[in-house]
Amino acid sequence: VKSNGGANNSVANALINRWNARPYSQRYFDILEKRKTLPVWHQKEEFLQVLKDNQTLILVGETGSGKTTQIPQFVLDAVELETPDKRKKMMIACTQPRRVAAMSVSRRVAEEMDVTIGEEVGYSIRFEDCSSARTVLNLTSGFHRYLTDGMLLREAMTDPLLERYKVIILDEAHERTLATDVLFGLLKEVLKNRPDLKLVVMSATLEAEKFQGYFFGAPLMKVPGRLHPVEIFYTQEPERDYLEAGIRTVVQIHMCEPPGDILVFLTGEEEIEDACRKITKEISNLGDQVGPVKVVPLYSTLPPAMQQKIFEPPPPPLKEGGIPGRKIVVSTNIAETSLTIDGIVYVIDPGFAKQKVYNPRVRVESLLVSPISKASAHQRSGRAGRTQPGKCFRLYTERSFNNDLQPQTYPEILRSNLANTVLTLKKLGIDDLVHFDFMDPPAPETLMRALEVLNYLGALDDDGNLTKLGEIMSEFPLDPQMSKMLVVSPEFNCSNEILSISAMLSDECVLLGCHQQLSSLGSMPPVGMHHRILIPNCFVRPREAQKAADEAKARFGHIDGDHLTLLNVYHAYKQNNEDPSWCYDNFVNHRALKSADNVRQQLVRIMARFNLKQCSTDFNSRDYYVNIRKAMLAGYFMQVAHLERTGHYLTVKDNQVVHLHPSNCLDHKPEWVIYNEYVLTSRNFIRTVTDIRGEWLVDVAPHYYDLSNFPQCEAKRVLEKLYKKREKEKEETRSRR
Ligand code: ADP
Ligand code: MG
Secondary structure, eight states: OOOHHHHHHHHHHHTBOTTTSOBOOHHHHHHHHHHTTSGGGGGHHHHHHHHHHOSEEEEEEOTTSSHHHHHHHHHHHHSOOBOSSTTOBOEEEEEESSHHHHHHHHHHHHHHHTOOBTTTEEEEETTEEEOOHHHHHOTTOOOEEEEEHHHHHHHHHHOTTOTTEEEEEEOOGGGOOHHHHHHHHHHHHHHHHOTTOEEEEEESSOOHHHHHHHTTTOOEEEEOOOOOOEEEEEOSSOOSBHHHHHHHHHHHHHHHSOSOEEEEEOSSHHHHHHHHHHHHHHHHHTGGGSOOEEEEEEOTTSOHHHHGGGGSOOOOOSSTTSOOOEEEEEEOTHHHHTSOOTTEEEEEEOSEEEEEEEETTTTEEEEEEEEOOHHHHHHHHHGGGSSSOEEEEESSOHHHHHHHSOSSOOOGGGGSOOHHHHHHHHHTTOOOOTTSOOSSOOOHHHHHHHHHHHHHTTSBOTTSOBOHHHHHHTTSSSOHHHHHHHHHGGGGTOHHHHHHHHHHHHSHHHHSOOOOBOOSSOOBOOTTHHHHHHSOTTBOOOGGGHHHHHHHHHHHOOTTBHHHHHHHHHHHHHHTTTOHHHHHHTTBOHHHHHHHHHHHHHHHHHHHHTTOOOOOOOTTSTHHHHHHHHHHHHHHTTSEEEEOTTSOEEETTTOOEEEEOTTOOOSSOOSEEEEEEEEESSSEEEEEEEEEOHHHHHHHOTTTSOGGGOOSSHHHHHHHHHHHHHHHHHHHHHHHO
């Protein structure tokens, strides 16, 4: 029998937060009650037992069962993070394919644990690390992190055995992102070398046997879902315009269906913002015959404070006893399995998502709006049945569902440009890529292409070994072309400017490419949509002020090209003290610039680590822009197009017909251009282009412009002349000596 004192003591202990030694807040206990109702709580003991007995375990549970928020906390309670070396503490990592999920979930878990975000619980996404050095070194607290799968992969580059971590949780494994797939192979090796490390693979749906087979027959734990029935409706005829059809369906539900929130799946920021505006307008036109609504967008570049809005309750009735309000969430794929929103009763699924596709023959990777898989459609409808029976409206025919949709989404590794991945793997010391243990090995052609590109860039030597240059390049979280451009920019005396241009191009929104659909569902994007989506995000073009916006953009325009225009925007932003109202007046997106500025600072730090000089050519010098353009070419010499006599552009070597994207700032059609992006639509566009000179190709990248392996084309004949000209010049200087 315990003494009274002991009992009191443990009661008192239960009221003290072991992480910060403060008494728990009332909110902690409120949330705790809710947490205890989540399905994973019923299997907490079982989970911990299986984890104790095994090195690897696979956990499958319906979206919303509490995997992402609860499992890492269970692990934290049960696993000893102390090491024999008392100064070191280990951590728990939980990877998320999506940055929004990493941010949102870590914030939620910090709240559940009653601690401050960035201390005991942190997150880490590309260009943003919200975890504190203080805590990692702090002996009194454990630490756990949500991070994107890409970030964990980067950490492995400096810490190959991932020794900071005691338990690694790979979440959302069914998404099969490129980084997750590479981590699979890598962790299999690490587990052999680190018997103390544990791996938990979590997912909403899995081809369970395939995963078990791959992970040495690891045990599989299933968390039974709590799904209510969801009634599925299809359209009778294919929809011509899924956006318009989606909005119409929202309005109909709001007018005719009983209370319950609505979730609409669309493909990207522009489309979602547009839909939100239209929905709000159409419903407000209905007056007070319908209940109030709260329309909330959700996409990856949304600022965190706005992301939190999806968890707010629907608005109350306008007057007491009136019609209840409704929350309408308009989201990308994020809401499919990464984030669970309670209270959704109606789901609208147009059947599309932005997906990466890669064509190794022409080295083009694009984001295309393409039909989702049956598995995705199933997940989407499931979101309607979390709290009560629900309805899912599929904006395509049942026939389309049965005949046109693939069963599963293809793993990303099979539809990606692998140059970056190969560079990372080389840095990790994996030389034999062909025998690397990929769950689904990529096509040999794709691997060969990647090796070839890295060799042209000088990152790999002819034997495929990482060069000194390649080693530095691998430290930048950027595409190899861009890292190359940065690393060599001091040689062109313009690293300051190249840093700014890289940062402007790396703004997440600009990276997201194009908009086309491989439509088998019969629905076409609304007219004019291509145009809106394709405008780089730093320029704002509101519908009601398009002319003023275009004029504002023209004021930044540089006649030699879009890269230099971006540089002008960045300089003007800094000269105007980063003033948001200046941004507003000039139709520039303040958030995009702020984020570019942040990216720039991170790149500066990496440059400094390798003693890469920060320098500029004198602005009044004639070489100021010439040097910048040459430095860009040093990275992007494989992305060049030549103007043919017929008046159209052909990409060099690949001989693809392309057009300058209408958003370009050039006042002429240059003979040679470099481009940042190849946009596949009904026509092939090259976007973000800059005028360069043919002579520079010969000077900067003679190994690539080696005419002995060049297809016959106009560009080749021009280059031949340029080589002869260079020869002649050399001879002249020689004879003058
Ligand atoms: P799973 O990973 O199994 O899909 P989660 O752990 O993400 O499930 O979600 C468990 C519960 O936590 C859900 O009911 C979800 O709505 C809730 N939740 C998650 N994040 C938040 C948040 N930021 N605010 C409020 N509730 C949240
Ligand atoms: Mg989850």
